Amino acid sequence: MDIFGKLQMEIAAKELKNMMPEYEMIAEAVAVQMQTYLNALVKAGFTEEQAFELVKEHGANVGKLILGGK
Secondary structure (H helix, E strand, C coil): CCHHHHHHHHHHHHHHHHCHHHHHHHHHHHHHHHHHHHHHHHHCCCCHHHHHHHHHHHCCCCHHHHCCCC
């Protein structure tokens, strides 16, 4: 790796490290969204296994279902 590439990697690594608190907040919010979706599916009559499979398929972006996959 040349000196310029190494410098770019060092800068990127520092930026990633600085962003960790925000990343943790986002990850926690996504986890709550996914758990809420799972619970709603079970409440709507899906089995735990069915609900889990749907959450795996859709992820946290349930809105894409409403918007037609966009």
